[in-house]
Amino acid sequence: MSDQANKAGDVKPENTADNKGTDSQKPAKNEAIVLLKDLVVIVLFYLVFTTFGWGSFHIPSGSMEPTLEVGDRIFVSKLSYGYNRFSFNFDPEFIPEERLFDDAPERGDVVVFTLPHRGYEDFIKRVIGLPGDTVQMKGGRLYINGDLVDRTLVRDVNYTDYQGHERRVKEFEETLPNGVKHRIYERTDRGPSDTTALFVVPQGHYFMMGDNRDGSADSRELGNMGFVKHAYLVGQADVTTFSLYDCDQGKDISCPAGVPLGRFFKLIE
Structure with a gap:
C-alpha cells in the first residue's frame, strides 16, 4: 500500500510540473503569433499607404529653399498624377511606365520625380x-513663352546654410503665368545659370527649377537633369510632417x- 502511495506520489509531481510547463508555454506562443500578425498587418498597411497614398521623403539639400528646408520630412501625394x-x-x-489614373501636373506644382539616367x-x-x-533665363529673370515672369522683393536674408557657409540672398515672391505665387532665393542675377539658351519643352516632358535659383542643379542643365519625362513623376509634395531643420542657421523660423516647430505640418505651396 505504501509502495503504491509512494509510486503515486512520485508520479504526481512530475505530471503536475508537465501541465504547468505546457500551460505557461501556450500563452507565450499565442502572444508571439499575435505580435507577428500585427507586424505583418503594419508592414502591409505601410506598403499600401506609401505606394497608393502618400510617400514619405526627406530634404537633403538646399535647392528648394525657402519653400523647403534641409531636414524637412514631407508627404508626397501619389494620387495626384496616377501610378x-x-x-x-x-x-x-x-x-509598365504607362500610368494608371493618369493626370498632369500644373505649372507651379512642387513634385518629386526619379531620373533613371542618374541611378x-x-x-x-x-x-x-x-x-x-x-523657357529662358536672361540676367537672372525668368521668361516663359516670351513673357517676363513678375517678381517682387520681399526682404534680404542673411543665414548660415546647412554646409556652414554664410549666405546673403534676396527673397522674392514670384508670380507664374497661371497666378501661382511662391518664394525664391537669388544670390545674384549674374550666376552661371542666370542667362541661358531658349529651351523648348518637348511633348510629354516638363521643365523643372529649384526655388533657390543660384543653388539648384535643374532643367537648365540639359546634360545633368534636362527635361523631365512625364513617366518619371512620383507625386506632388503636399505638406511637411516634421523637420530636423538646424535652428542655428538664423532664419526667421x-x-x-x-525645435523647429515652424516647419511642422506646413502646407507646401
Whole structure:
C-alpha cells in the first residue's frame, strides 16, 4: 500500500510540473503569433499607404529653399498624377511606365520625380515649363513663352546654410503665368545659370527649377537633369510632417527650445 502511495506520489509531481510547463508555454506562443500578425498587418498597411497614398521623403539639400528646408520630412501625394512603376519602392521593372489614373501636373506644382539616367535617384523641384512652352533665363529673370515672369522683393536674408557657409540672398515672391505665387532665393542675377539658351519643352516632358535659383542643379542643365519625362513623376509634395531643420542657421523660423516647430505640418505651396 505504501509502495503504491509512494509510486503515486512520485508520479504526481512530475505530471503536475508537465501541465504547468505546457500551460505557461501556450500563452507565450499565442502572444508571439499575435505580435507577428500585427507586424505583418503594419508592414502591409505601410506598403499600401506609401505606394497608393502618400510617400514619405526627406530634404537633403538646399535647392528648394525657402519653400523647403534641409531636414524637412514631407508627404508626397501619389494620387495626384496616377501610378506606374515609379510609384513603387525600388521601381520594379515588371510594372509598365504607362500610368494608371493618369493626370498632369500644373505649372507651379512642387513634385518629386526619379531620373533613371542618374541611378534612379529621387529629386524635388517646381514645375516651371509645360509641354510646348519656351523657357529662358536672361540676367537672372525668368521668361516663359516670351513673357517676363513678375517678381517682387520681399526682404534680404542673411543665414548660415546647412554646409556652414554664410549666405546673403534676396527673397522674392514670384508670380507664374497661371497666378501661382511662391518664394525664391537669388544670390545674384549674374550666376552661371542666370542667362541661358531658349529651351523648348518637348511633348510629354516638363521643365523643372529649384526655388533657390543660384543653388539648384535643374532643367537648365540639359546634360545633368534636362527635361523631365512625364513617366518619371512620383507625386506632388503636399505638406511637411516634421523637420530636423538646424535652428542655428538664423532664419526667421519659429524654434522654441531649438525645435523647429515652424516647419511642422506646413502646407507646401
